[in-house]
Amino acid sequence: MKRPKDYSSVMARRGEIMRRSVGIDYGSFATGRLAFDYEGMMEETGYTLDEVKKIQKGSNVGDTPLLELKNLTALARRISEPGRGARIFVKDEANNPARSFKDRRASLSVHRALEKGYPGVVAATSGNYGSAVASQAARENLPCIIVQEVFDSRGFEQPEIAEKGRACEAYGAEVLQLSVGPELFYVFLLVLEETGFFNASLYTPFSIAGIETLGVEIVEQAREMAGRPPDAIVSTHAGGGLTTGTARGVLKAGSPETMIIGASVNLEGLHMASDRDFNRKSFTTGHTGFGIPFAVQPDRSDVPRNAARVLRYLDRYVTVTQGSVFYMTEALAQLEGLERGPAGNTSLAAAFSLARTMGEDGVIVVNETEYTGAGKHPYAQIDFARKMGVEVFRGDPSMERPGESIVIPLEPGQVAAAEVDLDRLRGSYIKNACKSLGEDRVISEVDLDFLCEDARLDRGRALELLAAEGVRFSALG
Numbered sequence: 001m002k003r004p005k006d007y008s009s010v011m012a013r014r015g016e017i018m019r020r021s022v023g024i025d026y027g028s029f030a031t032g033r034l035a036f037d038y039e040g041m042m043e044e045t046g047y048t049l050d051e052v053k054k055i056q057k058g059s060n061v062g063d064t065p066l067l068e069l070k071n072l073t074a075l076a077r078r079i080s081e082p083g084r085g086a087r088i089f090v091k092d093e094a095n096n097p098a099r100s101f102k103d104r105r106a107s108l109s110v111h112r113a114l115e116k117g118y119p120g121v122v123a124a125t126s127g128n129y130g131s132a133v134a135s136q137a138a139r140e141n142l143p144c145i146i147v148q149e150v151f152d153s154r155g156f157e158q159p160e161i162a163e164k165g166r167a168c169e170a171y172g173a174e175v176l177q178l179s180v181g182p183e184l185f186y187v188f189l190l191v192l193e194e195t196g197f198f199n200a201s202l203y204t205p206f207s208i209a210g211i212e213t214l215g216v217e218i219v220e221q222a223r224e225m226a227g228r229p230p231d232a233i234v235s236t237h238a239g240g241g242l243t244t245g246t247a248r249g250v251l252k253a254g255s256p257e258t259m260i261i262g263a264s265v266n267l268e269g270l271h272m273a274s275d276r277d278f279n280r281k282s283f284t285t286g287h288t289g290f291g292i293p294f295a296v297q298p299d300r301s302d303v304p305r306n307a308a309r310v311l312r313y314l315d316r317y318v319t320v321t322q323g324s325v326f327y328m329t330e331a332l333a334q335l336e337g338l339e340r341g342p343a344g345n346t347s348l349a350a351a352f353s354l355a356r357t358m359g360e361d362g363v364i365v366v367n368e369t370e371y372t373g374a375g376k377h378p379y380a381q382i383d384f385a386r387k388m389g390v391e392v393f394r395g396d397p398s399m400e401r402p403g404e405s406i407v408i409p410l411e412p413g414q415v416a417a418a419e420v421d422l423d424r425l426r427g428s429y430i431k432n433a434c435k436s437l438g439e440d441r442v443i444s445e446v447d448l449d450f451l452c453e454d455a456r457l458d459r460g461r462a463l464e465l466l467a468a469e470g471v472r473f474s475a476l477g
Helices: 007-012 014-022 038-045 049-058 070-078 102-115 128-139 159-170 183-195 205-226 241-252 288-296 322-336 342-355 378-387 422-437 445-455 459-468
Strands: 066-068 087-091 121-124 144-151 174-179 232-236 259-265 316-320 363-366 391-395 405-409 442-444 472-474
Touching (some): 007 014, 007 183, 038 205, 049 205, 066 205, 070 342, 087 205, 087 342, 102 121, 102 128, 102 205, 102 241, 121 128, 128 159, 144 183, 159 174, 159 378, 174 183, 205 241, 232 342, 241 259, 259 342, 288 316, 288 422, 316 422, 322 342, 322 378, 322 405, 378 391, 422 445, 422 459, 442 445, 459 472
Parallel strands (some): 121 144, 232 363, 259 316
Antiparallel strands (some): 066 087
């Protein structure tokens, strides 16, 4: 019997579709009204760290070099106070087959699809992950469909997204290109249901476990090159997978003292689902339009329980401006001879600023680079921004207004990371978590423990935030 394909009917079946397409019964991990067994869900992959390494080695993924950026370090020291300016390193993930860290998460997802006999893989993404999934699927002769959000209502396509779609097609994937709006998830669900393909989501345990090797490699390579683990790792933060996986890998490598710092491009005031705002940004990932919503409401993803949960792991969260990232992209190319794409250079811009506050004996690592191409290049992005009515000029980047202007620094000392209040984000997380309680606003001990762990809150602060939401705690459950 044919099932109805209208929007409401498909959305009503999304839980069923997701269970079949991932092979995980997310409901089995529920332990309370809000709580679930996060580590139990992560163990659902069934792969040890050594097994993940073996899978990735067989796919030519991982073991990328850690590079010391000696010229950028020297520049940071030259414009810092005496004795300041940590050594800056970068993990060159552009050496992976599809030239970004997302090959790590794609390798494990494609392996799982093959292992379980799925006839193909599907991913909903406008970013590097699509090309990573397409690349890994091509190696295994596995059919692949990528669903992209590309156009605004006028038919304009963001050049970086168009570049990524081209890459997916180069690997032989079928690419479905849509306009901005709620139809992306609807079409994605329809494709999963009609094909029976594996959901190679960015947010499954397989995806996050695939990134853990990145954190392990960074710690091991830093110990070898610098004689110590990193003092800090700066991770571009969007949906949270990179930061979560890296942090988990760092812990597995035995370096709990390493600070995990998230970095996003500041796009405050722009709404990612807005037709008008969609093309008034020059960064399609690694920005606050994804970074903040996914931090405070992680389960807004395309699976029932998101395995990327950054508030568990973030020690600090900072933002940088669009113009500063363009500036550091040029600096990396001209001072280090490395032409790399915008996502990794977001965390590089933050790391350059943060290095100036650390001692010269410090070690700060940027955990990724990505490839660049015609649509990703700063010149293409700046030209497109001007076509969209955004003013671009040199000056003080603190004057930048997202969607209205891009201000490229006049000198390196103007590249500055701005602190985000993590306590405020934790408050928003609690507020969002409580929305599902309805009128019966009572939670149990297991729920309270989960919220404290998921948001890294002490018990007293969690109870304060819950009380502000009218939620009571019952020790009796």
